[in-house]
Amino acid sequence: MIAALRNLYHTVKTALFGTPVENATVPVVIAGGDSSSSPPISAPVPEITNEPAPVTAGLEEWSVHPYVDPVFEKVGRVFLDAGDLVIRSDRDTRGFALPEEDLDLALTGSTGAVRLLDSFETVGTAHLSTSGLALNLIIDQKLHTVPMRSLMRVITGQNRKAPLFVPAEDVAPD
Numbered sequence: 001m002i003a004a005l006r007n008l009y010h011t012v013k014t015a016l017f018g019t020p021v022e023n024a025t026v027p028v029v030i031a032g033g034d035s036s037s038s039p040p041i042s043a044p045v046p047e048i049t050n051e052p053a054p055v056t057a058g059l060e061e062w063s064v065h066p067y068v069d070p071v072f073e074k075v076g077r078v079f080l081d082a083g084d085l086v087i088r089s090d091r092d093t094r095g096f097a098l099p100e101e102d103l104d105l106a107l108t109g110s111t112g113a114v115r116l117l118d119s120f121e122t123v124g125t126a127h128l129s130t131s132g133l134a135l136n137l138i139i140d141q142k143l144h145t146v147p148m149r150s151l152m153r154v155i156t157g158q159n160r161k162a163p164l165f166v167p168a169e170d171v172a173p174d
Contacts, residue, residue: 076164
């Protein structure tokens with residue numbers, strides 16, 4: 001048994017590192033034979049060449065990309081309150097609302113009005129992104145965005161809140 005393990009070790013070592021092993025053998029067990037009554041018959045180990053693998057033609061297509069900081073930072077949340085979309089930002093404590101009619105306009109491709117919660121004064125606009133994957137809110141000439149995947153879960157009642165994001169360069173310290 002020890003000899004079989006030693007031979008296996010030398011075989012693996014030869015295969016991985018390419019070091020030559022003299023007189024390495026692999027035990028061959030004859031079917032139906034009892035291993036304790038007769039010694040195992042050894043067969044020579046096949047030679048393994050240590051040549052490098054051929055280079056494939058597809059390697060020119062690979063490229064290395066440097067790490068890029070996130071494009072957006074989460075700064076708040078949005079939720080529904082009596083049909084209106086309430087917008088709460090950690091950066092602006094005033095609080096905003098997108099009335100139900102304006103939310104419908106924004107989701108159908110038009111432009112809706114973003115209003116202050118307290119005075120209902122118009123402070124921005126809401127519209128779909130060019131790709132249709134987000135609802136963009138321009139509040140005081142600053143872009144805020146809500147992913148449509150998250151917003152639709154709020155509108156359908158599956159989730160209570162959705163995240164509110166701003167571009168990362170707006171969050172970076174001066």
